[in-house]
Amino acid sequence: MHSTLIWRLLSAAAAAAAVSARPGCTQASNATVKCPIVFDGRIKTTTQLSDFDSTSTSPFNPDYVKGQNLKWSQILKFPDTGGVNNSRFDNDSYKPLEVTISDASIFQTQKGFRRAGLQFQGDTNTNSPAVAGIKTLHFSVKQDPQRPLNLSHEYLNVWHEASDYSANQFNFEMGTIIGQQESSLPKNTFKVLNRQNKMIWSTPVDGTAWQNFALQLDFNKNTLQVYYSKGSDPLKSVTNAVSNDNSGGGQFQIGMLKKPTGTSDVVNAGYQESKLNEGQIYGSLFIEDSANGCMSL
Numbered sequence: 162m163h164s165t166l167i168w169r170l171l172s173a174a175a176a177a178a179a180v181s182a183r184p185g186c187t188q189a190s191n192a193t194v195k196c197p198i199v200f201d202g203r204i205k206t207t208t209q210l211s212d213f214d215s216t217s218t219s220p221f222n223p224d225y226v227k228g229q230n231l232k233w234s235q236i237l238k239f240p241d242t243g244g245v246n247n248s249r250f251d252n253d254s255y256k257p258l259e260v261t262i263s264d265a266s267i268f269q270t271q272k273g274f275r276r277a278g279l280q281f282q283g284d285t286n287t288n289s290p291a292v293a294g295i296k297t298l299h300f301s302v303k304q305d306p307q308r309p310l311n312l313s314h315e316y317l318n319v320w321h322e323a324s325d326y327s328a329n330q331f332n333f334e335m336g337t338i339i340g341q342q343e344s345s346l347p348k349n350t351f352k353v354l355n356r357q358n359k360m361i362w363s364t365p366v367d368g369t370a371w372q373n374f375a376l377q378l379d380f381n382k383n384t385l386q387v388y389y390s391k392g393s394d395p396l397k398s399v400t401n402a403v404s405n406d407n408s409g410g411g412q413f414q415i416g417m418l419k420k421p422t423g424t425s426d427v428v429n430a431g432y433q434e435s436k437l438n439e440g441q442i443y444g445s446l447f448i449e450d451s452a453n454g455c456m457s458l
């Protein structure tokens with residue numbers, strides 16, 4: 162081969178490499194998961210959207226909890242996080258996942274809600290391995306400027322619902338909590354609420370950074386402890402292990418449930434604007450076994 166041609170090929174390859182290695186683009190945090198993983202919701206870079214439609218390829222339940230005319234491959238997106246690194250526990254083998262809601266996000270007959278919630282495969286409503294001992298749910302969250310939420314509404318993003326559907330042991334929420342004072346619970350915050358829907362901790366929503374959370378549930382002592390960090394910083398505990406009724410089994414759900422406004426029957430009625438196009442980006446999603454004080458920070 163002519164040497165000029167070789168040189169051209171080499172410099173083209175170098176230019177391509179320079180583009181993909183632009184600073185701050187791909188480096189992931191080097192935090193590692195220290196404890197045994199119970200359910201792994203981290204998304205491999207090789208995962209395709211269609212993988213979420215089938216039990217054999219999705220880390221989640223392909224059938225729930227979503228609008229019945231939608232497939233998960235239509236609900237989920239692989240967001241471009243604009244040159245920001247992956248979240249703390251997603252090394253370069255993983256990528257972020259965005260959960261979206263639209264006007265079609267109506268589950269069964271629940272016309273008041275717009276919702277799309279991921280359930281880990283294996284996190285069965287009865288006898289899930291995630292509701293015994295001490296378990297820590299990890300997740301990181303990021304905002305999509307193309308699909309902003311309307312924080313005049315109440316959003317459940319991450320929660321655990323008891324197996325008889327009578328209560329949620331905890332809720333991780335954004336927006337305006339219906340029936341609670343905006344003056345004490347500002348809408349532009351993430352809020353961790355206990356089983357009684359009382360806020361135990363909150364932090365402002367950051368428009369650009371990854372925000373990393375871990376919720377440690379002790380099913381023996383009935384406590385809940387919140388850990389938090391921003392960007393690639395290690396997690397730190399931001400509450401004590403506060404008393405919480407974790408009983409009643411059930412399942413985790415991760416995604417978005419947007420409540421309507423202007424109704425006392427939030428499940429079935431109320432106002433939702435049309436042409437919805439909202440999304441919440443998640444990363445570093447997994448549950449680890451925190452027996453014997455194990456915790457990934």
Ligand SMILES: *[C@@H]1O[C@H](CO)[C@@H](O)[C@H](O)[C@H]1NC(C)=O
Nearest residue numbers: 185188189190244245246393
């Ligand atoms: C990405 O991570 C590196 C460390 O691995 C850090 O120096 C850099 O500031 C991070 N970039 C962004 C945009 O967070």
Ligand SMILES: *[C@@H]1O[C@H](CO)[C@@H](O)[C@H](O)[C@H]1NC(C)=O
Nearest residue numbers: 189193194251252253254255
């Ligand atoms: C990411 O972490 C997993 C273990 O959790 C490891 O198997 C894999 O090699 C790591 N990937 C990179 C690119 O470091």
Ligand SMILES: *[C@@H]1O[C@H](CO)[C@@H](O)[C@H](O)[C@H]1NC(C)=O
Nearest residue numbers: 311312313314422432433434
């Ligand atoms: C946000 O929600 C409120 C309450 O439902 C509604 O009045 C307002 O029009 C919404 N804003 C946008 C931008 O959709």
Ligand SMILES: CC(=O)N[C@H]1CO[C@H](CO)[C@@H](O)[C@@H]1O
Nearest residue numbers: 188189190191192393394395
């Ligand atoms: C980005 C990041 O998390 N870097 C860490 C990698 O590991 C070393 C040693 O544990 C830390 O000092 C860095 O902060």
